Amino acid sequence: MKIVIIGGTGRIGSKACAILAMAGHQVVAAAPSMGIDAVTGEGLADALTGADMVVDAANSPSFADDAVMAFFRSATGNLIAAARAAGVGHYVALSVVGTDRLQDSGYFRAKSAQEEMIAASGLPYTILRATQFFEFMGAIAGPADGDTITLPTARMQPIVSDDVAAALASVVLAAPANAIREVAGPEAAPIADFVDRWLKAQGDPRRVIADPQALYYGMPLEDATLLPAAGARIMATRFDAWLAAQGGAK
Numbered sequence: 001m002k003i004v005i006i007g008g009t010g011r012i013g014s015k016a017c018a019i020l021a022m023a024g025h026q027v028v029a030a031a032p033s034m035g036i037d038a039v040t041g042e043g044l045a046d047a048l049t050g051a052d053m054v055v056d057a058a059n060s061p062s063f064a065d066d067a068v069m070a071f072f073r074s075a076t077g078n079l080i081a082a083a084r085a086a087g088v089g090h091y092v093a094l095s096v097v098g099t100d101r102l103q104d105s106g107y108f109r110a111k112s113a114q115e116e117m118i119a120a121s122g123l124p125y126t127i128l129r130a131t132q133f134f135e136f137m138g139a140i141a142g143p144a145d146g147d148t149i150t151l152p153t154a155r156m157q158p159i160v161s162d163d164v165a166a167a168l169a170s171v172v173l174a175a176p177a178n179a180i181r182e183v184a185g186p187e188a189a190p191i192a193d194f195v196d197r198w199l200k201a202q203g204d205p206r207r208v209i210a211d212p213q214a215l216y217y218g219m220p221l222e223d224a225t226l227l228p229a230a231g232a233r234i235m236a237t238r239f240d241a242w243l244a245a246q247g248g249a250k
């Protein structure tokens, strides 16, 4: 089958491309650096000609409120139109667990807009929401400009990017759910705890202060805001095993 992966050069998109190509599919990695731009529409119609599936694993280059909303609205509008014109049989998009509970954030308002446009498109679709990637822990820790980092005690259940890509590839090849599905890693623990383990593995001397009132990207969290619902697919790779495979303490 011909599968077009928008954001096919990104962290998840490139891994999903590799998995689907290994399975014998004709895979097109679509991204601005490949001459295919979902926001301007450049190259989209050609890329989608004859496609059976389209996967949106792109992300906005800017997370500023207006820019990220403009990105997901324009890209999703163009992708829906191109998928409809090409007669694509399954439209798959990657989103984030808890998107609907994080609406104080401009980024998550934009992800909600993307999800709603897809659900209203009339195209056969599946939205796969993933929890935070293991690789995102350094971004949560933030730049090293102090001795301590104050982080929430609310729990998260992160997942390694390889497992996200594997789950995304299986969703692509399954029948459209016409619904949201979720995928997460195997372990739930406080955000402060995961980041502390990540810092120690990097040999980063910063100390984590766990504070139930601390904000997450400016937002207050309930304990379960970032956790998947019952019925989520749970992937196997454990955080400590991933840390050890990264080389452990440096």
Ligand SMILES: NC(=O)c1ccc[n+]([C@@H]2O[C@H](COP(=O)([O-])OP(=O)(O)OC[C@H]3O[C@@H](n4cnc5c(N)ncnc54)[C@H](OP(=O)(O)O)[C@@H]3O)[C@@H](O)[C@H]2O)c1
Binding pocket: 006, 007, 008, 009, 010, 011, 012, 013, 030, 031, 032, 033, 034, 036, 037, 038, 039, 040, 057, 058, 059, 060, 061, 075, 094, 095, 096, 097, 111, 129, 130, 131, 132, 133, 136
């Ligand atoms: N970070 C997390 O913890 C997390 C958790 C759950 C879900 N997600 C979701 O996962 C998705 C992918 O994230 P990621 O970290 O894998 O992204 P990423 O590594 O930043 O990759 C972004 C991709 O989007 C492409 N792109 C940028 N602008 C584009 C445009 N105008 N048209 C087409 N493609 C464009 C980039 O292409 P170039 O290479 O040409 O720039 C790149 O291939 C996002 O939707 C995000 O919401 C993230």
